[in-house]
Amino acid sequence: MKAFTYERPRSVAGALEAMDRPDAAFLAGGTNLVDLMRLDIEQPSHLVDISHLPLRGIDETPEGGLRIGALVTNTELAADDRVRQRYPMMSMALLNGASGQLRNQATTAGNLLQRTRCPYFYDVAMPCNKRQPGSGCSAITGFNRMHAILGASQACIAVHPSDMAVAAAALRANVEVQGRSGKSRTLPIADLHRLPGEQPERDTTLAAGELITALLLPPPPAGRQIYRKVRDRASFAFALVSVAALVNAPNGQVHQARLALGGVAHKPWVPADVEGDLAGAGAQSSAFDAAGRAVVREAQTFGHNDFKVPLTQRLVAQTLAELAGG
Amino acid sequence: MKVNFTVNGRAHTLTLDTRTSLLDALRDHLGLAGTKKGCDHGQCGACTVLVNGARMNACLSLAVARDGDEIVTIEGLGSDGALHPLQEAFVRHDGFQCGYCTPGQICSAVGMLAEIAHGVPSAAMVDVAAVPQVNGAEVRERMSGNICRCSAYPNIVAAIMDVQEASR
Numbered sequence: 001m002k003a004f005t006y007e008r009p010r011s012v013a014g015a016l017e018a019m020d021r022p023d024a025a026f027l028a029g030g031t032n033l034v035d036l037m038r039l040d041i042e043q044p045s046h047l048v049d050i051s052h053l054p055l056r057g058i059d060e061t062p063e064g065g066l067r068i069g070a071l072v073t074n075t076e077l078a079a080d081d082r083v084r085q086r087y088p089m090m091s092m093a094l095l096n097g098a099s100g101q102l103r104n105q106a107t108t109a110g111n112l113l114q115r116t117r118c119p120y121f122y123d124v125a126m127p128c129n130k131r132q133p134g135s136g137c138s139a140i141t142g143f144n145r146m147h148a149i150l151g152a153s154q155a156c157i158a159v160h161p162s163d164m165a166v167a168a169a170a171l172r173a174n175v176e177v178q179g180r181s182g183k184s185r186t187l188p189i190a191d192l193h194r195l196p197g198e199q200p201e202r203d204t205t206l207a208a209g210e211l212i213t214a215l216l217l218p219p220p221p222a223g224r225q226i227y228r229k230v231r232d233r234a235s236f237a238f239a240l241v242s243v244a245a246l247v248n249a250p251n252g253q254v255h256q257a258r259l260a261l262g263g264v265a266h267k268p269w270v271p272a273d274v275e276g277d278l279a280g281a282g283a284q285s286s287a288f289d290a291a292g293r294a295v296v297r298e299a300q301t302f303g304h305n306d307f308k309v310p311l312t313q314r315l316v317a318q319t320l321a322e323l324a325g326g
Numbered sequence: 327m328k329v330n331f332t333v334n335g336r337a338h339t340l341t342l343d344t345r346t347s348l349l350d351a352l353r354d355h356l357g358l359a360g361t362k363k364g365c366d367h368g369q370c371g372a373c374t375v376l377v378n379g380a381r382m383n384a385c386l387s388l389a390v391a392r393d394g395d396e397i398v399t400i401e402g403l404g405s406d407g408a409l410h411p412l413q414e415a416f417v418r419h420d421g422f423q424c425g426y427c428t429p430g431q432i433c434s435a436v437g438m439l440a441e442i443a444h445g446v447p448s449a450a451m452v453d454v455a456a457v458p459q460v461n462g463a464e465v466r467e468r469m470s471g472n473i474c475r476c477s478a479y480p481n482i483v484a485a486i487m488d489v490q491e492a493s494r
Contacts, residue, residue: 003345004344006344006388008393030386030387031383034386038366079445079446088455091455095448095449096449099371099471100437100441100468101374102383104437105380235466235467235470
């Protein structure tokens with residue numbers, strides 16, 4: 001691990017100011033960053049420990065949603081009664097990720113900003129455009145069973161590892177961000193993470209030194225919701241494919257459907273048009289099968305991950321049908 | 327850099343390189359070798375300790391970031407002749423083979439049972455809004471962050487269930 005200096009600012013303003021130091025990085029739960037530093041993949045020279053900043057509340061918003069402080073732990077968020085009752089897919093996504101120990105330590109914003117678990121990103125002896133821009137992608141011709149089938153590029157086929165972010169995408173959450181100027185801005189979670197394109201080293205659209213201060217959930221949409229994750233082990237494993245879905249079909253007709261997928265792309269994947277096509281459709285298997293097919297229409301596979309296409313298609317169709325079925 | 331924290335009820339002040347993990351601080355600087363280093367990546371759970379009452383992977387904590395915290399290790403749960411109920415149950419049920427993962431398993435189980443008592447749900451629940459119950463499926467799901475390469479899992483689950491039932 002490269003040597004670094006450490007400070008623990010007392011205010012958000014102090015934390016933002018501390019990021020003026022060269023190669024500074026925020027430290028919160030540390031469950032991903034400390035590991036990456038130990039492997040010399042992340043090499044900050046100054047750590048700004050934000051874990052004691054007052055960003056730990058879960059508060060009701062005037063619109064009827066929830067404002068989740070950036071430092072709320074994954075356990076706290078999953079266990080919050082309001083989240084369990086109004087946004088069960090969010091609790092389920094969190095509880096299906098990581099382990100009890102990691103959830104106690106990991107934070108809401110850290111979960112959003114965790115980096116891919118592509119094995120070539122972690123293997124410093126191998127080329128990886130995300131770790132070392134321009135060095136090449138080892139996964140495209142390598143072991144790519146866990147990799148992307150949607151939105152990938154020739155430069156990178158890694159996937160975003162978060163479960164929570166997938167539920168947040170299906171719930172149309174917003175992310176509150178503060179920069180050096182002290183001004184806050186909010187952006188839809190769909191605009192936080194980016195597709196790899198020619199710059200896979202950039203996971204998000206955040207500017208250098210910007211701090212996520214909260215995750216904002218809009219009022220809970222009507223309907224039944226679920227987070228379903230398919231993985232190699234029953235617990236403590238990253239997704240092969242996961243789906244966060246909501247269906248509101250009270251009288252045999254779909255009023256509203258929401259869908260986001262994990263394990264298939266460089267960001268939580270919200271399929272284009274599918275929700276619109278489902279709205280107003282009869283709540284029957286033909287509509288849900290069509291939705292499954294539409295999700296993977298543009299899929300591109302790399303050999304070991306070919307299986308993800310039928311898996312994704314069937315997972316989407318079956319999950320939507322179950323939610324509509326009562 | 328100076329760090330102050332409490333370990334098993336005793337206050338300590340250490341001067342540490344910022345790179346030192348909580349795990350290495352416990353083992354190498356305080357001589358508390360009960361907490362084990364398995365993978366050093368947060369994947370095996372052998373280093374599980376209680377930080378302010380919550381179970382965590384000591385390998386993924388920087389010691390400097392734990393300044394002001396209260397830490398409990400396996401040495402703080404029981405001692406020769408005065409074992410913690412979970413330690414007794416692990417002996418009674420033969421909840422180990424080589425024993426390397428055992429301190430982490432026991433610290434994790436202490437934290438896990440406290441989580442259930444506080445109503446923290448798990449992925450094993452059909453209805454995430456329900457009150458969590460203690461059963462074999464719940465224990466296996468909640469303990470999935472602790473790997474036992476001797477695969478003593480059935481006896482580990484039996485030991486934990488035993489303590490849970492005795493405490494009711």
